[in-house]
Amino acid sequence: MQSFEFRNAGHSSLNTLHAQRETWCFPELPLSALPSFDLGGCRVRVISGGGLKLDGGAMFGIIPKALWSRKTPSDEQNRITLACNCLLVEFDGAAGRRVVIETGHGQKFDAKESRIYEIDPANWLLPSLHAIDVEPTTISDVIVTHLHFDHAGGLTMNGGAGNATPTFPRATVHVQRHEFDDARKNFGIMHATYREENFAPIDAADRWRLLEGEGPILPGIEALRTPGHTRGHQSILIRGRDRVLLFAGDVIPTRAHAGPPYNMAYDLFPLDNRDSKRRVLQMLHERNGVLLLGHEPQTPALRVEQDGEWWRLEPGE
């Protein structure tokens, strides 16, 4: 098991609360419209890991509905629509290496849970990969930002007789050791988001690789330690020859969460999440990188533009 040194991300203070004023609402993107990128010697494709609905109030924490509802429509139960965006990363010349980042919610839900979250168990990462002729046995590595069910649920699948098996039987699964330890202790404020059925089959197949903080995960792919949503949360930086792309995970779930106070009620440490958010936005702005958002249903790929003391997100690369 490989490991690498932990470096502190650094913290600074922010005094300005920022509220975005513009209004935008678009229909959900069809599968075929999910973008792909050539970063230079590295191809990144956005793949659907399904979608779900969560309470709008919980998704926007302290932000009043009068503000968040300008950008994010809610249904009659006050739920908002979220995508579970995943990535397929392939490097030129890296023989046999095919990397999946994030796995979405998977398909292990009973009728009650499917109804509560409005999850379609038939719409998850594996059928999305099959739709582009990618076989799960060809995936060499899977990287997850953290182990909540809507990110790690696709790691395993129903294998018959109620037993879950790894979805990607030949893949090494990379996650921060801190997140792994917290998940196995069910550390958090949500009682049912860390699920053993998503972990035990990976234990049995001995496919975990536990990361110790920041640094390279694979050639061209780095871990950024971005705590706040969970203590062991990581964001994933992909370095092409020409550009970088960052998969932020739950640091910034949707475009509407760009502002400093736009935390989720699910975030365990909101101030730490704000620091993580500042760090990734500043870095991407300086490097002209692509920001890829995990739960954004409309415009998952965004540019980071300076906006006073903070940044705003604009659709496109």
Ligand SMILES: [Zn+2]
């Ligand atoms: Zn989460």
